[in-house]
Amino acid sequence: MIYTLLNIFSSLGSLALTIYGACNTAKYGHIMWAASLGYFFAHPIVNEILINLYACIFGKLEKHNCLTKLRDHFPIVYSDAYNITAFGLEKLHPFDSCKYHRVYQGLRQMGIIDSSTKIHEPQIPSRKFLLEKMSALYLFKLNYSAYICKCLEVPLFFLPAWFLRLRVLNPMMRATQGSVDASCLAMKHGWAINLAGGYHHATCSGGGGFCIYPDITFIVHFSRKHHGIRKILIIDLDAHQGNGHERDMLQDHNVHIIDAYNPYIYPGDQQAELAIKTRISVTSYDDDTSYLNNLEVQIPEVYEQFRPELVIYNAGTDCMMNDPLGRLNITPEGIVQRDELMFQMAVERFKVPIVMILSGGYQMTNAPVIADSIQNLVKKFDLKRKFLNNLHKDQ
Numbered sequence: 001m002i003y004t005l006l007n008i009f010s011s012l013g014s015l016a017l018t019i020y021g022a023c024n025t026a027k028y029g030h031i032m033w034a035a036s037l038g039y040f041f042a043h044p045i046v047n048e049i050l051i052n053l054y055a056c057i058f059g060k061l062e063k064h065n066c067l068t069k070l071r072d073h074f075p076i077v078y079s080d081a082y083n084i085t086a087f088g089l090e091k092l093h094p095f096d097s098c099k100y101h102r103v104y105q106g107l108r109q110m111g112i113i114d115s116s117t118k119i120h121e122p123q124i125p126s127r128k129f130l131l132e133k134m135s136a137l138y139l140f141k142l143n144y145s146a147y148i149c150k151c152l153e154v155p156l157f158f159l160p161a162w163f164l165r166l167r168v169l170n171p172m173m174r175a176t177q178g179s180v181d182a183s184c185l186a187m188k189h190g191w192a193i194n195l196a197g198g199y200h201h202a203t204c205s206g207g208g209g210f211c212i213y214p215d216i217t218f219i220v221h222f223s224r225k226h227h228g229i230r231k232i233l234i235i236d237l238d239a240h241q242g243n244g245h246e247r248d249m250l251q252d253h254n255v256h257i258i259d260a261y262n263p264y265i266y267p268g269d270q271q272a273e274l275a276i277k278t279r280i281s282v283t284s285y286d287d288d289t290s291y292l293n294n295l296e297v298q299i300p301e302v303y304e305q306f307r308p309e310l311v312i313y314n315a316g317t318d319c320m321m322n323d324p325l326g327r328l329n330i331t332p333e334g335i336v337q338r339d340e341l342m343f344q345m346a347v348e349r350f351k352v353p354i355v356m357i358l359s360g361g362y363q364m365t366n367a368p369v370i371a372d373s374i375q376n377l378v379k380k381f382d383l384k385r386k387f388l389n390n391l392h393k394d395q
């Protein structure tokens with residue numbers, strides 16, 4: 001509401017300025033003011049119509065050859081352009097907007113990724129890609145900074161939309177492509193991790209909770225379209241309810257959603273809850289024992305009954321202790337054990353491809369824990385050797 005009001009105030013301010021200009025300038029001044037006012041409001045509309053028309057008539061989805069193109073890439077997807085920066089100002093914010101870079105750096109220092117490791121860097125997806133699932137109206141709204149800020153829940157409405165697009169939307173779009181590409185790598189190697197993504201509050205028709213692009217919905221869509229997969233299991237262990245993908249999957253009976261979230265925090269979306277097939281009980285300040293025990297008991301039952309062909313693991317770390325948003329009490333060791341449990345079930349026990357995306361958790365302490373956890377996964381399940389064996393099999 002506050003953003004809407006501010007938007008109205010800024011529009012009224014522009015209008016007042018325009019009227020003032022029209023009354024106080026030379027003979028044709030008012031025409032100029034009227035033109036500038038018209039342009040101010042109309043140019044996103046004109047731009048969107050042109051972009052969408054172009055995408056519909058000329059746009060082609062890039063030929064889908066991911067299994068060939070990404071064949072020899074290690075299944076960890078990352079780009080430096082994932083990180084959200086604003087000329088150093090981001091360092092003043094208590095949240096770690098560069099956690100992706102710090103996870104990547106951690107993995108390099110640990111030797112999980114070295115100079116010889118071929119890492120896939122995703123590109124910003126085309127409009128045609130976005131229109132496969134997102135509504136044209138939603139994409140249009142993303143031309144207005146007030147709307148973007150409402151989705152991001154940050155009071156940056158005074159910044160122009162183009163700046164937010166460059167600094168925030170483009171990194172998120174790229175990470176969305178990264179999640180889809182990681183799912184392709186998972187089909188090839190049995191596992192993959194995108195060092196970003198997990199925008200689980202975004203739907204195809206709207207954003208919220210710092211999420212703009214519904215990457216989980218895109219993974220579901222493209223896995224079916226390009227890999228012929230039908231049954232998909234989404235395991236959402238971010239501390240918040242994954243209401244975005246849940247709303248998108250309300251009518252999809254071939255998607256099974258497991259959600260373990262703190263019901264006493266954002267978003268409390270009761271309509272989206274209808275899409276949750278298995279809800280894992282979590283309460284404020286739960287600790288490792290009850291949390292891990294619930295996961296260990298409830299998730300294997302779903303594998304046995306639902307028999308998924310792909311697992312999307314939304315590995316949010318805002319359930320870690322001291323997180324001001326998640327308000328749970330899981331230790332760093334608990335996070336490592338949790339991720340290990342998810343990979344143990346998918347990779348070893350049930351042998352289902354798993355794609356892991358990082359989702360929420362922006363304390364400064366999160367990145368080292370995520371890097372430790374990925375190191376543990378790679379070592380525990382011998383993922384590097386399995387990757388190399390897979391490559392040799394192809395040659």
Ligand SMILES: [Zn+2]
Nearest residue numbers: 238240318360
């Ligand atoms: Zn969260």
